Amino acid sequence: MTSIGTGYDLSASTYSPDGRIFQVEYANKAVENSGTAIGIRVGDGVVLGVEKLVQSKLLVPGANRRIQAIDRHIGMATAGLLADGRYLANRARDESLSYRDTYRSPPTLSAVADRLSLYVQAYTLYSSVRPFGASSILGAVDKTGPALLVVEPSGVFYGYKGAAIGKGQQLAKTELEKLKFDELTAREAVIEAARIIHVVHEDAAKDKDFELEISWICSESNFRHVQVPSDLLKEAEEKARAALEEFAPE
Numbered sequence: 001m002t003s004i005g006t007g008y009d010l011s012a013s014t015y016s017p018d019g020r021i022f023q024v025e026y027a028n029k030a031v032e033n034s035g036t037a038i039g040i041r042v043g044d045g046v047v048l049g050v051e052k053l054v055q056s057k058l059l060v061p062g063a064n065r066r067i068q069a070i071d072r073h074i075g076m077a078t079a080g081l082l083a084d085g086r087y088l089a090n091r092a093r094d095e096s097l098s099y100r101d102t103y104r105s106p107p108t109l110s111a112v113a114d115r116l117s118l119y120v121q122a123y124t125l126y127s128s129v130r131p132f133g134a135s136s137i138l139g140a141v142d143k144t145g146p147a148l149l150v151v152e153p154s155g156v157f158y159g160y161k162g163a164a165i166g167k168g169q170q171l172a173k174t175e176l177e178k179l180k181f182d183e184l185t186a187r188e189a190v191i192e193a194a195r196i197i198h199v200v201h202e203d204a205a206k207d208k209d210f211e212l213e214i215s216w217i218c219s220e221s222n223f224r225h226v227q228v229p230s231d232l233l234k235e236a237e238e239k240a241r242a243a244l245e246e247f248a249p250e
Helices: 022-032 082-103 109-122 169-176 186-204 230-247
Strands: 037-042 045-053 067-071 074-080 134-142 145-151 157-159 162-165 210-218
Touching: 022 074, 022 134, 037 074, 037 134, 037 145, 037 169, 037 186, 045 074, 045 134, 045 145, 045 186, 067 082, 067 210, 074 082, 074 210, 082 109, 082 134, 109 134, 109 145, 109 157, 134 162, 134 210, 145 162, 162 169, 169 186, 186 210, 186 230, 210 230
Parallel strands: none
Antiparallel strands: 037 045, 037 162, 045 210, 067 074, 074 134, 134 145, 145 157
16 A cells, blocks of 8 residues: 555544545455454344454353344444454444433434444544554344444445455355345345355365354344354354355365
8 A cells, every 4th residue: 555655654644645544444454354244134134144263272162252232132243353343342332322311212223323433433533543443244123124234444334235344255245245135034144144154264264263153133033132043053054064065166
Protein backbone atom coordinates (compact mmCIF):
# COMPACT_ATOMS: atom_id res chain seq x y z
CA MET A 1 0.00 0.00 0.00
CA THR A 2 1.79 3.08 -1.22
CA SER A 3 0.53 6.56 -1.90
CA ILE A 4 1.80 9.95 -2.92
CA GLY A 5 4.27 10.96 -0.21
CA THR A 6 5.13 9.13 3.00
CA GLY A 7 4.07 9.19 6.64
CA TYR A 8 0.33 9.22 5.96
CA ASP A 9 -0.17 5.94 7.83
CA LEU A 10 1.14 7.23 11.16
CA SER A 11 -2.23 8.52 12.33
CA ALA A 12 -5.86 7.52 11.80
CA SER A 13 -6.73 11.23 11.59
CA THR A 14 -4.55 11.90 8.53
CA TYR A 15 -5.73 11.54 4.93
CA SER A 16 -3.27 10.64 2.19
CA PRO A 17 -3.24 12.98 -0.83
CA ASP A 18 -5.51 10.58 -2.71
CA GLY A 19 -8.08 10.53 0.11
CA ARG A 20 -7.25 7.28 1.88
CA ILE A 21 -6.89 6.53 5.59
CA PHE A 22 -4.24 3.85 5.70
CA GLN A 23 -4.83 2.75 9.28
CA VAL A 24 -8.40 1.77 8.38
CA GLU A 25 -7.04 -0.27 5.47
CA TYR A 26 -4.53 -1.92 7.82
CA ALA A 27 -7.41 -2.78 10.16
CA ASN A 28 -9.17 -4.48 7.24
CA LYS A 29 -5.99 -6.50 6.65
CA ALA A 30 -6.14 -7.71 10.25
CA VAL A 31 -9.67 -8.96 9.53
CA GLU A 32 -8.55 -10.71 6.34
CA ASN A 33 -5.84 -12.61 8.27
CA SER A 34 -8.41 -14.05 10.68
CA GLY A 35 -10.47 -17.23 10.54
CA THR A 36 -13.65 -16.99 8.48
CA ALA A 37 -17.04 -16.05 9.94
CA ILE A 38 -20.35 -16.25 8.08
CA GLY A 39 -23.97 -15.32 8.64
CA ILE A 40 -27.06 -16.66 6.88
CA ARG A 41 -30.50 -15.02 7.07
CA VAL A 42 -33.39 -17.30 6.14
CA GLY A 43 -37.16 -17.03 6.35
CA ASP A 44 -37.47 -18.33 9.90
CA GLY A 45 -34.26 -17.15 11.52
CA VAL A 46 -30.54 -16.37 11.41
CA VAL A 47 -27.51 -18.67 11.62
CA LEU A 48 -23.96 -17.57 12.55
CA GLY A 49 -20.92 -19.75 11.92
CA VAL A 50 -17.22 -19.33 12.69
CA GLU A 51 -14.02 -21.15 11.77
CA LYS A 52 -11.94 -20.78 14.94
CA LEU A 53 -8.35 -21.77 14.16
CA VAL A 54 -6.69 -23.73 16.98
CA GLN A 55 -3.34 -22.07 17.67
CA SER A 56 -2.14 -24.68 20.16
CA LYS A 57 -3.07 -28.26 21.07
CA LEU A 58 -2.85 -27.20 24.72
CA LEU A 59 -5.89 -24.91 24.45
CA VAL A 60 -9.11 -26.01 26.13
CA PRO A 61 -11.83 -26.70 23.50
CA GLY A 62 -14.53 -24.02 23.55
CA ALA A 63 -12.33 -21.33 25.11
CA ASN A 64 -12.32 -17.77 23.71
CA ARG A 65 -15.46 -18.09 21.64
CA ARG A 66 -15.81 -15.83 18.62
CA ILE A 67 -19.61 -15.97 18.68
CA GLN A 68 -21.16 -14.07 21.57
CA ALA A 69 -24.63 -13.15 22.78
CA ILE A 70 -25.41 -9.43 22.75
CA ASP A 71 -29.03 -9.63 23.90
CA ARG A 72 -31.50 -12.48 24.30
CA HIS A 73 -32.33 -12.29 20.60
CA ILE A 74 -29.06 -10.86 19.19
CA GLY A 75 -25.80 -12.66 18.43
CA MET A 76 -22.43 -11.46 17.12
CA ALA A 77 -19.65 -13.25 15.25
CA THR A 78 -16.29 -11.51 14.82
CA ALA A 79 -13.23 -11.80 12.59
CA GLY A 80 -9.94 -10.03 13.19
CA LEU A 81 -8.19 -9.35 16.50
CA LEU A 82 -9.95 -11.44 19.12
CA ALA A 83 -9.52 -8.88 21.91
CA ASP A 84 -10.99 -6.11 19.73
CA GLY A 85 -13.95 -8.35 18.87
CA ARG A 86 -14.65 -9.03 22.55
CA TYR A 87 -14.46 -5.33 23.36
CA LEU A 88 -16.94 -4.51 20.58
CA ALA A 89 -19.25 -7.25 21.84
CA ASN A 90 -19.22 -5.67 25.31
CA ARG A 91 -19.92 -2.27 23.76
CA ALA A 92 -22.83 -3.72 21.77
CA ARG A 93 -24.24 -5.19 25.02
CA ASP A 94 -24.02 -1.76 26.66
CA GLU A 95 -25.86 -0.19 23.71
CA SER A 96 -28.52 -2.90 23.81
CA LEU A 97 -29.05 -2.40 27.55
CA SER A 98 -29.20 1.39 27.08
CA TYR A 99 -31.93 0.93 24.44
CA ARG A 100 -33.93 -1.31 26.81
CA ASP A 101 -33.59 1.18 29.67
CA THR A 102 -34.66 4.11 27.46
CA TYR A 103 -37.53 2.59 25.46
CA ARG A 104 -38.59 -0.29 27.74
CA SER A 105 -38.58 -2.73 24.83
CA PRO A 106 -36.17 -5.17 23.18
CA PRO A 107 -33.80 -3.34 20.81
CA THR A 108 -33.99 -3.80 17.06
CA LEU A 109 -30.81 -5.02 15.40
CA SER A 110 -30.57 -1.90 13.24
CA ALA A 111 -30.61 0.33 16.34
CA VAL A 112 -27.78 -1.63 18.03
CA ALA A 113 -25.73 -1.78 14.80
CA ASP A 114 -26.23 1.94 14.20
CA ARG A 115 -24.97 2.84 17.69
CA LEU A 116 -22.06 0.37 17.47
CA SER A 117 -21.01 1.60 14.03
CA LEU A 118 -20.92 5.22 15.27
CA TYR A 119 -18.65 4.12 18.11
CA VAL A 120 -16.36 2.22 15.70
CA GLN A 121 -16.24 5.19 13.33
CA ALA A 122 -15.19 7.52 16.16
CA TYR A 123 -11.99 5.48 16.44
CA THR A 124 -11.04 6.53 12.89
CA LEU A 125 -11.10 10.25 13.75
CA TYR A 126 -8.41 10.86 16.36
CA SER A 127 -4.63 10.49 16.39
CA SER A 128 -4.69 9.22 19.99
CA VAL A 129 -6.55 6.01 19.10
CA ARG A 130 -6.41 3.33 16.41
CA PRO A 131 -9.24 1.77 14.40
CA PHE A 132 -10.63 -1.54 15.67
CA GLY A 133 -9.01 -4.48 13.89
CA ALA A 134 -12.24 -6.47 13.79
CA SER A 135 -15.37 -6.81 11.67
CA SER A 136 -18.62 -8.01 13.23
CA ILE A 137 -21.58 -9.96 11.87
CA LEU A 138 -24.70 -9.20 13.90
CA GLY A 139 -27.76 -11.43 13.61
CA ALA A 140 -31.17 -11.23 15.26
CA VAL A 141 -34.86 -11.93 15.00
CA ASP A 142 -36.59 -8.76 16.19
CA LYS A 143 -39.98 -7.14 15.62
CA THR A 144 -39.02 -6.50 11.98
CA GLY A 145 -38.18 -10.18 11.42
CA PRO A 146 -34.83 -11.91 10.80
CA ALA A 147 -31.97 -9.44 10.24
CA LEU A 148 -28.27 -9.73 9.43
CA LEU A 149 -25.84 -6.78 9.49
CA VAL A 150 -22.05 -6.40 9.17
CA VAL A 151 -20.11 -3.60 10.92
CA GLU A 152 -16.71 -2.93 9.32
CA PRO A 153 -13.60 -1.26 10.87
CA SER A 154 -14.39 1.97 9.01
CA GLY A 155 -17.70 2.26 10.89
CA VAL A 156 -19.91 1.53 7.90
CA PHE A 157 -22.54 -1.23 8.18
CA TYR A 158 -24.62 -3.08 5.61
CA GLY A 159 -27.57 -5.47 5.69
CA TYR A 160 -27.16 -8.89 4.05
CA LYS A 161 -28.98 -12.12 3.26
CA GLY A 162 -25.66 -13.93 3.52
CA ALA A 163 -22.39 -12.41 4.76
CA ALA A 164 -18.79 -13.55 5.13
CA ILE A 165 -15.74 -11.93 6.74
CA GLY A 166 -12.22 -13.14 7.38
CA LYS A 167 -9.54 -14.97 5.41
CA GLY A 168 -11.88 -17.06 3.25
CA GLN A 169 -14.53 -14.42 2.63
CA GLN A 170 -14.29 -14.49 -1.18
CA LEU A 171 -14.83 -18.24 -1.47
CA ALA A 172 -17.47 -18.15 1.25
CA LYS A 173 -19.36 -15.40 -0.60
CA THR A 174 -19.21 -17.46 -3.81
CA GLU A 175 -20.77 -20.41 -1.96
CA LEU A 176 -23.37 -18.19 -0.25
CA GLU A 177 -24.48 -16.78 -3.61
CA LYS A 178 -25.54 -20.29 -4.64
CA LEU A 179 -28.06 -20.57 -1.80
CA LYS A 180 -31.78 -19.85 -2.12
CA PHE A 181 -32.23 -18.07 1.19
CA ASP A 182 -36.02 -17.76 1.01
CA GLU A 183 -36.40 -21.53 0.61
CA LEU A 184 -34.06 -22.60 3.43
CA THR A 185 -35.07 -23.40 6.99
CA ALA A 186 -32.83 -22.61 9.95
CA ARG A 187 -31.85 -26.29 10.28
CA GLU A 188 -30.87 -26.43 6.61
CA ALA A 189 -28.93 -23.19 7.04
CA VAL A 190 -26.90 -24.79 9.85
CA ILE A 191 -25.96 -27.65 7.49
CA GLU A 192 -24.99 -25.16 4.76
CA ALA A 193 -22.98 -23.02 7.19
CA ALA A 194 -20.96 -26.04 8.30
CA ARG A 195 -20.38 -27.09 4.68
CA ILE A 196 -19.23 -23.62 3.61
CA ILE A 197 -16.81 -23.25 6.54
CA HIS A 198 -15.32 -26.69 5.84
CA VAL A 199 -14.93 -25.80 2.15
CA VAL A 200 -13.24 -22.52 3.02
CA HIS A 201 -10.95 -24.15 5.58
CA GLU A 202 -9.90 -26.84 3.11
CA ASP A 203 -9.00 -24.15 0.59
CA ALA A 204 -7.25 -21.61 2.84
CA ALA A 205 -5.84 -23.35 5.93
CA LYS A 206 -6.26 -27.11 5.63
CA ASP A 207 -2.99 -27.78 7.52
CA LYS A 208 -4.38 -26.16 10.70
CA ASP A 209 -6.93 -27.63 13.10
CA PHE A 210 -10.07 -25.63 13.75
CA GLU A 211 -13.19 -25.62 15.88
CA LEU A 212 -16.56 -25.05 14.26
CA GLU A 213 -18.84 -22.70 16.18
CA ILE A 214 -22.46 -22.28 15.05
CA SER A 215 -25.30 -20.45 16.76
CA TRP A 216 -28.83 -19.59 15.71
CA ILE A 217 -31.90 -17.48 16.46
CA CYS A 218 -35.10 -19.18 15.26
CA SER A 219 -38.37 -20.76 16.38
CA GLU A 220 -36.52 -23.90 17.59
CA SER A 221 -34.47 -21.74 19.97
CA ASN A 222 -37.59 -19.82 21.04
CA PHE A 223 -36.12 -16.84 19.12
CA ARG A 224 -33.19 -16.61 21.54
CA HIS A 225 -29.57 -16.55 20.48
CA VAL A 226 -28.04 -19.88 21.54
CA GLN A 227 -25.46 -22.38 20.35
CA VAL A 228 -27.01 -25.01 18.08
CA PRO A 229 -27.71 -28.36 19.82
CA SER A 230 -24.69 -30.68 19.91
CA ASP A 231 -26.47 -33.41 17.93
CA LEU A 232 -27.30 -30.99 15.11
CA LEU A 233 -23.74 -29.62 15.10
CA LYS A 234 -22.36 -33.16 14.89
CA GLU A 235 -24.74 -34.00 12.03
CA ALA A 236 -23.75 -30.80 10.20
CA GLU A 237 -20.03 -31.56 10.54
CA GLU A 238 -20.51 -35.13 9.29
CA LYS A 239 -22.45 -33.93 6.24
CA ALA A 240 -19.84 -31.24 5.57
CA ARG A 241 -17.01 -33.80 5.60
CA ALA A 242 -19.03 -36.14 3.39
CA ALA A 243 -19.60 -33.32 0.89
CA LEU A 244 -15.87 -32.55 0.83
CA GLU A 245 -14.99 -36.20 0.18
CA GLU A 246 -17.61 -36.44 -2.56
CA PHE A 247 -16.12 -33.54 -4.51
CA ALA A 248 -12.46 -34.23 -3.70
CA PRO A 249 -10.33 -34.93 -6.80
CA GLU A 250 -9.33 -38.58 -7.16
